[in-house]
Amino acid sequence: MSDGGGRRPGATRWTGVAEPPGRAEPAGWARGPGAGPALGAAALTAVVALMLFLAVFGNLTDFGTNQQFVRHVLAMDTTFRDPDLMWRAVTSPRLQNAAYVGIIGWEAVAAAVLLRAVGLWCAVLRGGSLRQARAASTVGLVMVLLLFGAGFLAIGGEWFAMWQSEQWNGLDAATRNTLLAAAALVLVHLPPGSAHDGPGAAQHGPGAAADGPGAAADR
Secondary structure, three states, X not given: OOOOOOOOOOOEOOOOOEOOOOXXXXXXXXXXXXXXXXXXXXXXXXXHHHHHHHHHHHHHHOHHHHHHHHHHHHHOOOOOOOOOOHHHOOOOHHHHHHHHHHHHXXXXXXXXXXXXXXXXXXXXXOOOOHHHHHHHHHHHXXXXXXXXXXXXXXXXXXXXXXXXXXXXXXXXXXXXXXHHHHHHHHHHOOOOOOOOOOOOOOOOOHHHHHHOOOHHHHO
């Protein structure tokens, strides 16, 4: 990572051009073919982080609304009430509230991780570590996928038959959130042009000479 005055030899920036060892440069906003993907990854990660932050804020300031949603989904009291399925219902208020608090806590942790990832992506645009930004985004986005994909779509939708309920059906919202997180995860892992964030990044072929004297001034 950059320390403000220079960077370790052989490090790469997401600009589509790998640097030879020993070349140090002042910190500055990255330019080149890799800056666009980095900016896009930062923006989409920020969107998911904002979505989760607002969800947590809403659940804490209006605790009862989504508490009722979780309670009805777990109790399965607005489904077709098929006797072959109703044994799955969770009717204990204590367990229902524990599940709701667990969801809020999971969202809060995921939001914090993604906000940290946004900061790391901004650092990438100034020469920071692509690997760290990707790692933080991956952890946060996988948490979102587990919550809305496994938690709401699979467990809520199928195990507790949420799809049968007309009033307490959150499948559409969960699908949107899952697809958004999946799209962000794909963008985060797009290859950064011709650069590679790894030990061999500086080992490029003879064409690297085209970088030319003074090229460092543009990066």
